[in-house]
Amino acid sequence: MRTDNTGVRVAMISMHTSPLDTPGVGDAGGLNVYVAELAHRLGSRGVEVDVFTRRRDADVPERIRISDEVSVLQVTAGPAAEVAKEELPGLTGDFAAELARRWGERDYDLVHSHYWLSGMAGMIMASARELPLVHTMHTMARVKNLNRADDHLTEPDVREHGESEIVRRATVLTANTQDEADELIRHYDAVQDQLAIVPPGVDLEIFHPCDQIQSRERYDVDLDAKIILFVGRLQPLKAPDVLIDAVAEILRRRPELRDQLRLIIIGSPSGPQSTWADALPDAIADHGLTDQIIVRPHSPRAELFRWYCVADVVGVPSYNESFGLVALEAQACGRPVVATDVGGLRHAVRAGETGLLVDGHDPVRWADALESLLDSPARARELGAAGALHAAGFSWDNTAAASLAAYSRALRRRD
Incomplete structure (x- = not known):
């Protein structure tokens, strides 16, 4: 990876929700903010980022350019409409197939997937293109099931099995905290050499002390x-x-x-x-x-x-x-x-x-x-x-810097 990051290309996958969505509405939340902010800050450092997300609106352009370095691309898998998250596992194969078509001959350096649905598609693409896979869980089924109340839905077995396979095949796993890294080891048999701590940030220009x-x-x-x-x-x-x-x-x-x-x-x-x-x-x-x-x-x-x-x-x-x-x-x-x-x-x-x-x-x-x-x-x-x-110690610029360090590790492990 070049030390100045110029020309580095990242295929970022956020299958079930778009970084363009408003957090707090539908399935949009902290993950959307994370993907949007990380892509933006990586772009400002000279990294080219294409964020691939499932098309949910037929009228949205196939590519929406956020900046000179960052674009969001719509991938058709299932209907161009909202689909319940519990039905999305059945669309990951279609998503990966269409992603391969949209990908074309573009020369990416690595794949960075967010959440387990994206990780399932990311594994397919990383393997097909012989690229390192960086994966960020955001939440984990086994951890959620351990902490749920009696009246909460249990995360399905298909998710647990999918997450286990992602951990087994990922080049690098990023975790928000050391505790999360320990959970990946304890619940999914991740190995220490896979793990990179990448704390999330906060937009300090928007959120700051106020009257x-x-x-x-x-x-x-x-x-x-x-x-x-x-x-x-x-x-x-x-x-x-x-x-x-x-x-x-x-x-x-x-x-x-x-x-x-x-x-x-x-x-x-x-x-x-x-x-x-x-x-x-x-x-x-x-x-x-x-x-x-x-x-x-x-x-x-x-x-x-x-x-x-x-x-x-x-x-x-x-x-x-x-x-x-x-x-x-x-x-x-x-x-x-x-x-x-x-x-x-x-x-x-x-x-x-x-x-x-x-x-x-x-x-x-x-x-x-x-x-x-x-x-x-x-x-x-x-x-x-x-x-x-x-x-103030949690900026998205710091998140981008830690992510770039994780990318460098992934590329070195591939080589």
Whole structure:
């Protein structure tokens, strides 16, 4: 790999979701942000990146050029329409075949696949073209199944088997944290020589410390309100219901806060349990919280920045996160975070320094943690200030640099 990166060509695969999609809508989330930001930052370093994604709209051009170095290419596999994620494994062969046609004679240096569906297609292409395969899991079936609640869907065997095969055949596996690397070794028999730690980043130009009063005035939010914010897809894994129950518990203890306490939930339904979100309004009403809880559709990132600024504390009650970009974005805005003590959230949030980590999903424990920060604005500001400094160390430029180091390793192993 050239030291100046000029002329290096990467075939990046994001089969099930496009980096052009709005995060928080449908299956779009942190992976979309990751792919979009990484491709952009690699391009700014002289790397040519083609991102291949499954066509879901017949009217979208086959190639959308994002910059001189970066393009998103549509690959036809199945109908040019939304397809449920659980049906996509049956389309990976068609996707790989069409990818080979679209690929043509273009001379790539390596394949970088994101998520297991992309990895299945990536294995085929890397093998056919004798290229190294770099793979980023983002989430893992065996880890999700270990951390799921009883009423959550189990990740299917086909995914577990697919991920095992990807690990066996990948040249390099990138992990967000050392803990994730250890999980790849423990659950999938990855070997240490395969692994590269590539922490994700945060867009520090969009998300940065901000003025709460100005943001509240902009959105007509009471300056005296105590505001908890949730940002994410409305699905069981992300667990916004935990915050609903926690708010109910706080008001059970302290009914005098009813006029001040607010929970703002920003997100859209997602995944095979997308109808799960339909029950949230009833849960809110059953608690008698229709005046205290506001549910909004997901916002563009520039607008989302302002909602972070409005909040006093951001809750991330996920059952599992490979890292937790919402936690990082919130801290970049100077907001303390209360998150589940699980997975990558243990790295995104420094317990007691930038926020609080809660063991499990007991609403009483969550109420305790949230209440402790809402009752101590000075402590919340202290954690928020430390969080902004912590988040400043996670830039997408650093992610790109670590990815380039992983690419170099992959190319050396091939040679």
